[in-house]
Amino acid sequence: MSSFLLMPLLQAGLSLLLIPIVLRKHLKSSVHRLFSFYLLALTFWGLLIYLMRSSPTIEEAYSWEKIIILLAPLASVLFYHFSVRFSDININKWFIPSAYAVCILFALISRTSLVVSGMRMATDGYSANPGPLMPVFGLFGYVMLVFAFVILIKLARTSLSPEIRNRTTYIIIGLSLSMLGGLMDIITIFGITIFRGAVIGNMIFCLLTTIAIVRYHLLDINIVIRKGFAYLIVSAIVTFIYVGVIVLVYNIAQQTIPIWANIILLLVLTLALRPLWIKIQDKVNRWFYRGRYDVLKALHNFARETHDITDLNQISHSLVKLIEYALQSSGVFLFLPSKSGDFILISSTQETELSLDKRNPLVVWMAHNEGLLEFQDLSIIPQLEPLTLKEREELKRIHTRLFIPVKTRQGEVIAIIILSEKLSGQEYSESDKGLLLTVADQIATELENARLYNLEKSMRAELEEQDKQKTEFLHNIAHELKTPLTSVISSSELLNTQLSMINSEQVEKLSSNINRSASLMNRRVTELLTYARVEIGKLKLELEPLDPVSFCRNIASQFSFLFQERNQVFELSLPDSLPTISADIEKMEEIVMNLLSNASKYSPIGGNIILRSEISENDIVFKVEDSAKPISDEEKEKLFQPYYRVENDSEFSQVPGLGLGLSICKKLVELHNGKIWIENNGNKGNIFCFSLPIER
Template sequence: MTPQDKALYFNALPLLLLAGTYLLVFVALLPTLWRERSRVTASDLALASVFPGIAIPAAIFGALVLHDREPLGGHVWWSFAACVVGLVPALVFLARWDQRGSVILGAARAREAEELVSLRDRELDTVAGLASSLARTQEPEAAGRALLDEVVALMGVEFAALALVDDEGREARGLVARSSTGDIGWWADMRLGLRDEPSGIASAYFEAAPVAVYDIESSALVSQRLARAAGAKSAAFVPLTVSAAALDDALSRERLVAAISRRIRSSHDLDTITRVAVTETGRALGASRCFLRLGEPGERLPMRAEWWADGLSPIGDELAERLPVSNLAARVRRTVAVADVLDAEELDEGRPAGRDALEQLGTRAALATPVVAFERMLGVLGLHRPEPGLWSPADVSLAEAVADEIALAIHVAGLLEENQRRLGEQSALLKAAQVVTSELELNAVLQRLVDQVATLLRAEAVDCYLLDPGRGVLRCAAVHGFPASLVGYEFPIDKGLAGRAIARGRPALVEDYAEILETVPNETYAGFHGAMVAPMRWAGEVKGVLGVGSRDPQRRLTSGEASLLDAFANLAALALRNAESFEERSRQARIQRGFYRIASALGQPISLEETLDALAQAAAEALGGASAAVLMPVDGDLRLAGLHALPAPLVRFLEDGLSDPGDPLRSSARRRRVLVSSALADDDRFGAEWRRVAEEAGYQSLLAAPVETPREDDAALVLVFFPEEHRFADDDLELARNLTGAARGALERSDLFEGERRSRALAQQLARTSSLLAPELDPATLLDEVAQRAPELLLADAAVLRLLEGDELVAGAVSGESASVALESRLPSTARLAGDAVQSRAPVAVADAREDQRLLQADPVLGAGYAGYLGVPLVGPQGTVHGVLSVYSREPRQWREEEIEALGAFAGNASAALSSAELYQSVALEKERSVAILSNIADGIVAVDREGHVVLWNAAAEAITGVPEAEALGHPPGEVLQRELESPGESPAGERLLPIRRGGEEIWLSLTEAVMRDPAGAVAGRIFAFRDISAERVVEQMKSEFVSSVSRELRSPLTSIYGFAETLLRDDVLFGEEERSTFLGYIASEAGRLTSIVDRLLSVARLDSGDLQVNLAPTDVGALVTEVVRSAEHTLATGGHRFVLELPPERLQVDADREKLRQIVTDLVENAVKYSPGGGTVTVSVRRRDDVVEVQVDDEGIGVPESEQELIFRKFYRAASQSRDLSSGGTGLGLFIARELLAAMRGRIWVRPREERGSSFVFTLPLAGRAVLLERE
């Protein structure tokens, strides 16, 4: 800030403000000076002239500084501080606006009070002197002259006369008349008939009371003859009593009153005054008691002073409230004299218990007169006598006179106390003013202020709330005696005593805080007894409230304290005003910051949105507004584009645009002129809706400044809103023009930046979307992807991709709301607008299609509510047109050139991607056919490239070799199979057998090979076809082994039979019967063995043909197993085997063929013995498992390898083992037959793994009856 600006803002403006404030004070005093001109003294005029005496030099100095732009004496801040200090007295005066008259008339009022006291003193002195003169005078005329002279001197009248009435009361004659110049002669000859002529003398005589007439000419009570002779306009007539006793009584009474008055006035202590009054009065009137009760009107009257005769006790406050005579006098505000309290009917209107109180005190006669000062009752003076009797007029007069003296003394003491209090208040206010001027930080000022209030009013709790008119709440700003956490608390302005004070515009006082219906909703305020709140007002506007509270029930807050609190509240408002002044002085700094922000925006290539928001913020800060908005031209309208602190109602209103062409804001933009409105609510240029929205947002003033835009013909508009009525100066308008001029450069640079950014963004988006299209090879998915990405590319609302099928355009994909209507229509290739793009092979752009109904009918998407249209053809690599890509916008839109080019490039990429996808689909279809063929061939197919890496590994190859396709692809077959498939030499051999390992087994492949060669004849790859012949080889091997085994099995019994038969047939040996029987037994046993072998072979044949029958019947498993084990113990226990049988206690029956079940158990037991060549324990156990019976045979033999546990149940398979020779016998049919027989009986068999050596065979059969039940189900 330059020195000239400092001189302007901190010297010239404060001096002019000082001059204006003091002139305002002087103007405010002028009506009072004129109205009270009769009372104004020279000192009052001198005091009043101080204000213009300060204002005029301040104005002259302010004008000089404003002209020269140089501070006073070259010191800016000292001059500024002097202005602030000089401003304080005027602000204090304005804060005490309702007491402005006391500034110049305070001395006059004090003088009047002193004159009133002096008047009473003169009256007493006059009465005393008059009594003395009358006592020394013997002549009636001389006594009359002395009396009239005192009256003329005391009352300042022009005419005073004395008339005597005869004994019959018929006629009055003049005695003497006096004026300030001497006797009036004609009065001595005056005669007046009291009964014949109306007159004031007759009225006073007959009524025995004074008569006063304000306007004699209009009164019928006054003799007009005498009035004309005396030249009187108003008059007073007082009757005189000439009884010597009465005169003596009157003089004695006056002397007594004068004595009491002198003693009362000799002290200003209220206790001394009241004590002297009741003591002297009680003794003078011969009373037994004399007391004084003081209190406010309508309230209880506590005992203030009391005198009682010897032998009596004081009344006390409890009985004082029940004294009926003094209560009656206070109620009717007149003297009440009761001769006998027992017979007084007027006491019946009060509480009957009052008579009891008087009887309790021993009182029979009572007198009470109200103590009244200047029409305000202060209390009651009461007297009691123990005996009944009338109170004489002298007694009543004396009591009333003493009451008047007491009232005057109390009033004077009150004035002194009031002056003392005012001095204290002025001192406190001065300190508060010093606080206000010593701080510019509002929170510190308010905190010191509440501390001062607490000290002066002896308050235990003080708080200060500031009003937020926009939100309608009061926010706590400072506290004393409350928790610090209360600062910042908010509540509505209609709550609590604060709401009452704000509504009334004056302090509110309650003695019982609980009587407030709408209390402040905070527990901190619970428990308060008394409270008062004063609004902080400045220039008629409420800025907040200042509150005082007390929890002590004995602490009574008074109206005087409320007035003092009101003064402090006005000082708080002054503090707010000073803060506002400081804010005003900071305005230029904000303006410069606004310019700096605009300059910063000009120097940075920021986006348009950021530029518009920065422009709105800079405008609000520079012009001191609460919020701002920037409206940009869009399709012939102005719409919200940038904002700063803008309330929601205005945002919603401005987002829709200013549709009315006659709107003053649109006119301002067209004419490039600044528009201001200091009172929006009363501005008829704005529509009702505009005014309603502004009022809802809390704004009263508006400034609109046009800003030139780079691309549009119409100007943009900057709106600045103000919450209060704002008077716009020329500086504001000039600042607005400079601001918008600077903003034009920012918008131009932002437009260039936005253009570059849009182009770059479109290029990036185009590259990104094209890259997303490139890998997509499904035409349908590709079409959907194009339709989804096209609106994103241009920030449009919908897109439709139409494909050219013959002479029609068919929608292939859509995106956006309501765009699906295009799927239901087929457009001719010549239709508008899509057909235009096809026919012209060029883009077609329409800003607003709603203006042409033919376009809405031709395109169903436009008919669905869209306005803007942009279509580009899909042209393939060979120049063929595939269709049209169309994008739509809900609102009218001017399509930029770069947008059209970007959509055209995107359509070209989409067309190329579509061609690639269609080509890929055809190739993929062919591949799928080949893959399907290869996948469904039972032979394994493996293809390798020229490097020998696998490129094809079909499902059959995976199943045969056990190698997954994922592990085989990309690796040589020799690495995958551990065996080379390729035949040696360049020419492949014919079909050949090749063994490979599959897991833990060896399989045999029948392999053929084909060689693929490239056009040069070099090997380009090989194809191997193979099938698994391992099963055939195993079957052949098993058949060979079976034939060999069966041959051995058959040959052994046949050899035995043949040998024994040959032996029996020998002739050279004679055998006895025993030997012959033994040989025949062997022959029969071997024949049975041979039969068993044959039966087993026949069973296998029946199983293969399905002719094997089983006869199911309930069979006792335990009994059958027991038989088999007992038989085995005799026939098979020769090799060191031991048999263990484990049976359940209950009997278990199964549905089975008994003989075939016996065969199964026998085979399992024999196998256990056979495969346990070293002996061991064979355990046969039977148990129940749910609905089945489980039979388990365990041995401790050689066991079954895990790899053979499934193979042993195959036909002809015999488990191999190092401990057993396969040539030892067995056909390999036992377990196969057992499995098939159990399956026929609804059972199953398996090998259960054992942790120890040996094997465990288990089979199950359903319980008896279970099979029948299953068949029924």
């Protein structure tokens, strides 16, 4: 059997073999079912081609050709239908049914001589005589394939997924070869002698498309093309030199080159092959990527240079500069997660007041969705509507255009990149977005490694610090409990002595001393118990509606005595009314009491202390202003750690306490879903603030 007859049978067998492979584990997928129908159509097409070519008479070949001519437009419509489903696009709901209806009409017409008027013997076998409607049949089939081709090209350019882009490229290459082979077969109908390539083109197309929709983690087809093109050029150059030397020697010496000379020539060419390959591959890459080559090379160098760097700040700064250079952005902002889960600005090319806490709608949306987010999406996506007016205005001020999440393989967001508009004022192209996704994928590992290293380093330092603080804590607690106990014991001994003298004034003074010392000791023990309950999770809140204004006034009336003893001025600054919050009143009193007590202890005699309450967006903020020495930024975060006492400061270190008060405040505020922080009041003192959400 000649190859001319064998090839259609091979194509039919291959198409039939691929059907169970496509449907395996994907029987319910409409994409896989449609492609299986397409393969089935090609199976029948291959069998009918074989029957036509092997027919003993022209009449029998003509009868098979009438059936073959029907399958061509049907297969084109099936593939177009597959492309629509594969790309998941919306089209007119009547278009595909109409295309199938045209195929039914063609089936009726194909039985007449309007499409194929007869058969003739060509040099390579039977060939059809085209009827008046043959161009219409061919045009319809190719128009459907061109529509499918356009859909796939658009998907390859616009998809944000590198995997989908790569799959689509496989299908596009296969479809191009199939269309080229079909065109070669059509040309032979009009009497032009040319190789019939439809069968081979269809076989390659079926294989590539099956691989694309069945397999995962495909070899990047762009890499294959680039490497293959460079290999062809190198091979052509080496072959040209080798053959040229042989021909030149033969023409000059009139004899062939001996074997040893051939071996030396091949060795020389082999040694020159490596540098030649590198130079040609570099030229091919530059042509292939054109303007992107330098950018991609910078990205490659970035990944290589930062692979062993553990300094998170250094990596962050390099990344921001890389993106700024690659995309010519007017602003690049890199946010990384803190220990609390909030995203803080680590590196940027310009200043911004934007902050992204873990409850921010942007952070939540990017954690649950893939791909980039564009600025105009903020007014379209319902989940992003809760963004505050202040946040939206700040995003507008910095001319935000894109948000890019950087995720680990487990889908955890480890960085957020925000890009401002381009320096040119142009929009970011699909190619720019694809590059950003490539950058995000490539730097995720480096950022995660650096973050984990820094986290481990800080945890080790924190554990060492905690061990040191616990040692100091044991010393402090022994001192704090011993001092009032000594006073109680001494006072009780003197009281016993004085009782015999019945001096009422002296007895009252000693009794008051005992009571005050015992109360101080009781407060220290209460702090320890409260902290222990919070740590082991046994502290439960009893929430009820709370009016912030009434609450602050009650607190002021109950604890005004704290400030009278030190001649301090205590003021209330409250609006007429505020929205209600849901809180545990007893725990709220403990929070404010701790803050007011600290304000009194650390402020000088005669100092001013102010209690404020105000509304801020969706929260009620409580503020305690003191007249103490301003706290440095470095100390602010540490003050909320348990047992922590300000170091190297004689004013602060002389104030008694266990270092648990602010830590307890922080725990209680967070149990209320609130936040606590410290602000500086210029040189006048500090402002201790905490916010609680308004009741809805």
